[in-house]
Amino acid sequence: MPADTAAQDAVAETAPWVADAILAASVALTLSLVITADVDGSRPGAMPYLWAAGLGALMLVRRRYPALVVALTVGGLLAYYAAGYPPVGVAVPVAAAVFSAAEVGRTAVAVLGSVAVLAISTGYRLAVGQAADFVLGYELVWNALMLAAAVALGDGVRSRRALQARAREIADLVAERYRREAEERLTAERLTMARDVHDSVGHAMTVVALHAQVAAESVGRDDAAVAQAVAVIQETTTSTLADLRRTVALLRRPGQTSREVPGLSALASAVRPARVAGLEVVDEVTLGEPIPAAVEAAAYRIVQESVTNVVRHAHARRIRVAVHTAAGMLHVRVEDDGSRPPTEHGEPSAGHGIAGMRERAEALGGTLDAGWTATGFVVAATMPLGEER
Known part of the structure; x- marks a missing residue:
């Protein structure tokens, strides 16, 4: 004092x-x-x-x-x-x-x-x-x-x-060392929460925008489609608000740092925006080894953010999501057949999305590469299934 x-x-x-x-x-x-x-x-x-x-x-x-x-x-x-x-x-x-x-x-x-x-x-x-x-x-x-x-x-x-x-x-x-370590842990926790908020809110807004467009196009022609779109919007916004409340509650209680994040069993919800947007979705999930919760949550967020970016930026018609385990590693690959914008080179300008995905993979000892190929844009992540880091 x-x-x-x-x-x-x-x-x-x-x-x-x-x-x-x-x-x-x-x-x-x-x-x-x-x-x-x-x-x-x-x-x-x-x-x-x-x-x-x-x-x-x-x-x-x-x-x-x-x-x-x-x-x-x-x-x-x-x-x-x-x-x-x-x-x-x-x-x-x-x-x-x-x-x-x-x-x-x-x-x-x-x-x-x-x-x-x-x-x-x-x-x-x-x-x-x-x-x-x-x-x-x-x-x-x-x-x-x-x-x-x-x-x-x-x-x-x-x-x-x-x-x-x-x-x-x-x-x-x-x-001083303990102070720095505490600050580093706090920074890591804040980055994790920031990535979660970015991914969940970005995904939710994409879902809302797509269903709002469906509702707008169906007004006066297909009341059932309008009702279904509005129901999805209501469900998505309610779920997102609940997620934000949980995040705010965590920020108010420093001793509690974990958030409930969907796993690979909820992969269908991660690719739903692509289906709603009319894209052909191919998902291939082959899990032959137990997956730590942190790795599974990171894989879900990577797929979710990748799909959101495809819907927003890629102008694609088809998207393929492949998740499998091999030799103690979890491999996640999301690729589309979109075309590269004329002014864009390397990674697309997707805000903090790709950086956040890469941080998730690296935090668990893995890697993530993202970029354009001759057939479209590819996000490929690899994470170890050993001890969580």
Whole structure:
């Protein structure tokens, strides 16, 4: 939700600054306590505390300038001791700086700063005559362990954040993938419905137009023919309206996507417009293998749309519809003896009809070819009878 996203963005922007401020205050307070504890009751003056505050203030820019913060911290510590102020150790003042450098991925800077301050402090102590066994056997080891722990902790925090960022990225990619798949499924469902509406309505309008013409020509001459034509028109429009209502109901209920589509047993209704138009219809159906419902529905729609196109565009006298199974495939062939219009080349201009038929066949792993031959126009589709795709 937008409000939640805005809140998360605000937290993401504010949290680093809050953490830096807390770390700065912690560094300044810790060093101040160490200074106070090491003065043996005397007053050290204001400068050591100002130095502690300055070292803490560097934490406010530790993310933006990690190398500079390490350099100023090491240099500031050396200057502090050169001025003769109360001892504060070596690791405690530098730990926050090297942690910060490692946290933002500047591990080499953190290691270099740690090595530099250890080398300088150890060399100085040995040079002024402090016991080597104490300096090397205790102080150096202790300070080295503390600084190594600070660097390791900073690098661990960086690695954890990187893993979290990667996990979020993967989650976003997965969510985007699911979103795209959902959109693709929705698009496929809409295309299926669009093809069904196109085929059923186009077929119905062809039937209505043909019977309206029959009724108009029979008025006053053959009342029985008029009545029969009007009855067919009424039956067709009622059936088409019911089909449209089912489609609208599906669109209003996204969870339900299947529509009842006639099968090959209703092939007679698919070729009826051709018979009404006076065409000689030859239908040959030989089914020797079980046919999946989706393949059967696609075959019916292909025959229906092909017949509708013949009646509308082909100026044919004869149409042949052949449907048969062979070698695990369903073959559908619709051919007529119409003539090619003088201005037409290749596939006829039949709106979305041929494209829709081809999409139906390809969606089931099949193929569909359509075009003119020497004897007329042919639509030939082949679809596998295996698993529905």
